[in-house]
Amino acid sequence: MSSLPSRLTALTSSSSRNNILHLSKSQLLTLTLDLLRTTLLLLFLLRYTRATFLQLRGYGFLGTAQQFIKYVRRKGYALFLRLPFVQAKVKADLDKTMLELEKKLVPTGPGVKSFVSLPEKGWSVDEVKGELERVAGMEHTRWEDGRVSGAVYHGGAELAGLQERAFGMFGVSNPIHPDVFPGVRKMEAEVVAMVGSLFHSPGPEAVNGAGAGVTTSGGTESILMACLAARQKGYAARGIKEPEMVIPETAHTAFRKAGEYFGIRVHLVPCPAPTYRVHIPSVASLINSNTILLVGSAPNFPHGIIDDIPALSRLATKTSRRHHIPLHVDCCLGSLLMPFLARTGFPVPEFDFRVPGVTSISVDTHKYGFAPKGNSVVLYRSKEMRRWQYYICPDWSGGVYASPGLAGSRPGALIAGCWASLMRMGDDGYGDACLKIVGARQRIEDAVRQNPGLKSSLQIIGKPLVSVVAFLAHPAAAQGDKVDIYDIADKMSGRGWHLNALQDPPAIHVAVTMPIVGAVEELVRDLEGVVGECRGKSVGGKKGDVAALYGVAGALPDKSIVRELAGGFLDTLYKT
Ligand SMILES: *Cc1c(COP(=O)(O)O)cnc(C)c1O
Numbered sequence: 001m002s003s004l005p006s007r008l009t010a011l012t013s014s015s016s017r018n019n020i021l022h023l024s025k026s027q028l029l030t031l032t033l034d035l036l037r038t039t040l041l042l043l044f045l046l047r048y049t050r051a052t053f054l055q056l057r058g059y060g061f062l063g064t065a066q067q068f069i070k071y072v073r074r075k076g077y078a079l080f081l082r083l084p085f086v087q088a089k090v091k092a093d094l095d096k097t098m099l100e101l102e103k104k105l106v107p108t109g110p111g112v113k114s115f116v117s118l119p120e121k122g123w124s125v126d127e128v129k130g131e132l133e134r135v136a137g138m139e140h141t142r143w144e145d146g147r148v149s150g151a152v153y154h155g156g157a158e159l160a161g162l163q164e165r166a167f168g169m170f171g172v173s174n175p176i177h178p179d180v181f182p183g184v185r186k187m188e189a190e191v192v193a194m195v196g197s198l199f200h201s202p203g204p205e206a207v208n209g210a211g212a213g214v215t216t217s218g219g220t221e222s223i224l225m226a227c228l229a230a231r232q233k234g235y236a237a238r239g240i241k242e243p244e245m246v247i248p249e250t251a252h253t254a255f256r257k258a259g260e261y262f263g264i265r266v267h268l269v270p271c272p273a274p275t276y277r278v279h280i281p282s283v284a285s286l287i288n289s290n291t292i293l294l295v296g297s298a299p300n301f302p303h304g305i306i307d308d309i310p311a312l313s314r315l316a317t318k319t320s321r322r323h324h325i326p327l328h329v330d331c332c333l334g335s336l337l338m339p340f341l342a343r344t345g346f347p348v349p350e351f352d353f354r355v356p357g358v359t360s361i362s363v364d365t366h367k368y369g370f371a372p373k374g375n376s377v378v379l380y381r382s383k384e385m386r387r388w389q390y391y392i393c394p395d396w397s398g399g400v401y402a403s404p405g406l407a408g409s410r411p412g413a414l415i416a417g418c419w420a421s422l423m424r425m426g427d428d429g430y431g432d433a434c435l436k437i438v439g440a441r442q443r444i445e446d447a448v449r450q451n452p453g454l455k456s457s458l459q460i461i462g463k464p465l466v467s468v469v470a471f472l473a474h475p476a477a478a479q480g481d482k483v484d485i486y487d488i489a490d491k492m493s494g495r496g497w498h499l500n501a502l503q504d505p506p507a508i509h510v511a512v513t514m515p516i517v518g519a520v521e522e523l524v525r526d527l528e529g530v531v532g533e534c535r536g537k538s539v540g541g542k543k544g545d546v547a548a549l550y551g552v553a554g555a556l557p558d559k560s561i562v563r564e565l566a567g568g569f570l571d572t573l574y575k576t
Contacts, residue, residue, distance in 0.1 A: 146519030173412025219332035234292035304468025313357030490544025
């Protein structure tokens with residue numbers, strides 16, 4: 001068999017008269033097509049062999065088989081849902097649920113006025129103020145009394161007053177015009193520097209070192225930006241066109257959002273009991289030449305567990321690979337508690353830039369930094385890394401355009417509010433808050449582990465070290481002690497508490513805030529009461545909201561109905 005080059009030479013010289021391999025035009029065409037087909041086939045086979053190899057190495061035979069079975073079940077169920085009579089029933093049920101939701105979220109009645117067009121003549125200042133008072137006073141779950149998990153992290157009147165003053169002074173400001181609002185530019189740089197130094201940024205901006213960061217509108221934007229930067233860098237430095245990232249399944253859903261928005265394939269890694277930390281060997285098998293980012297949480301939202309960041313760092317910087325892989329640590333929730341754990345005497349593993357492989361960290365100043373909502377920081381190990389998240393347009397008719405993140409114009413008032421909060425709290429203030437919040441989490445954890453009324457029915461998830469404590473129905477509970485964890489959530493709602501429902505496994509959590517610190521004993525007492533009511537019996541009759549939603553959602557192989565419900569929920573938010 002002749003080699004490809006010699007065949008090509010033969011082809012190209014086929015017009016010469018003495019050539020033994022004289023080909024007609026049609027023969028030439030056939031041969032070319034043949035060649036093309038063979039090449040395409042080879043490329044196709046190579047691509048799918050590689051994909052198959054990576055799939056099997058990443059998930060193993062068993063994992064792949066499980067994925068396949070899940071896929072078939074999902075498809076089968078989706079087909080079932082498309083049957084006309086099923087569809088009609090599902091639609092009726094969905095409509096009914098949406099109506100109930102609307103009744104709950106959108107108040108109606110004689111006392112409620114709604115405004116769907118501009119008042120013909122602008123209201124007086126007093127009229128507006130009066131209506132604002134009415135809206136602020138609408139009936140709600142009482143975060144003020146420490147009844148809400150997460151949501152309002154500080155809530156103190158003095159700090160709120162200070163933030164209000166910052167808003168008042170900087171309401172018109174916009175950091176996109178640094179010459180018009182030089183104070184806002186200065187404060188933003190200082191917020192990044194202060195937060196960076198807490199996380200041992202290799203050199204906070206203030207001292208012109210290597211580290212860098214930007215402020216964003218919240219944790220989600222910080223995470224989106226870190227993923228985008230890693231993707232852009234992967235493309236530029238390694239030519240990666242089909243980017244992938246490997247994240248713990250407990251990592252915040254903002255990473256999956258980044259996957260959808262930016263076309264990054266997301267691999268979810270299990271976080272198995274008893275530690276509930278990300279399974280490091282599984283991360284290792286999912287890394288390949290398309291991996292642009294590894295992720296660990298410090299701690300994660302569902303269970304408040306800190307992943308093994310040093311082990312992830314070792315994978316990210318493995319010397320047998322030609323390139324280091326970026327490693328993002330999600331400290332959105334941990335925010336300004338994490339740097340203060342060690343200082344206040346609580347145990348804490350390594351998690352910040354002192355771990356060599358960590359290249360970016362997201363920190364929500366609007367969570368335990370106690371800044372007003374709409375504030376977060378994403379830190380990078382180097383200024384070069386930060387460049388990859390910038391958007392620059394040099395040739396727009398509107399001028400040369402440069403913006404650091406998703407937004408164009410940004411609220412300078414929020415930056416001022418953040419700066420004021422950091423300065424007012426200080427090292428001592430955050431240390432004190434850390435002692436109180438982590439101490440309260442410990443108190444709840446101890447009660448669930450030790451109190452006779454709780455320990456036989458509930459089990460703590462892993463070993464929480466920060467502000468979140470999660471628990472599930474004790475899997476080894478005696479028949480008389482068994483509880484449905486979602487019934488517990490509903491009964492707690494009945495007593496005015498708002499705890500977070502979790503799935504996979506079914507569980508609930510409390511994210512302790514400053515308001516909760518003062519209500520911990522009440523929380524433990526109500527939890528004991530509710531567990532007592534639920535113990536040993538499945539609650540008959542109508543299920544509560546949480547039990548109804550998650551009880552059904554967990555059992556469905558195809559989530560299209562849950563998607564439909566959640567979409568309807570979002571629609572309801574815009575009903576007047
Ligand atoms: C809250 C949170 C985020 C996202 O933050 P948002 O400010 O809600 O966008 C990300 N990661 C963790 C662990 C969080 O708890």
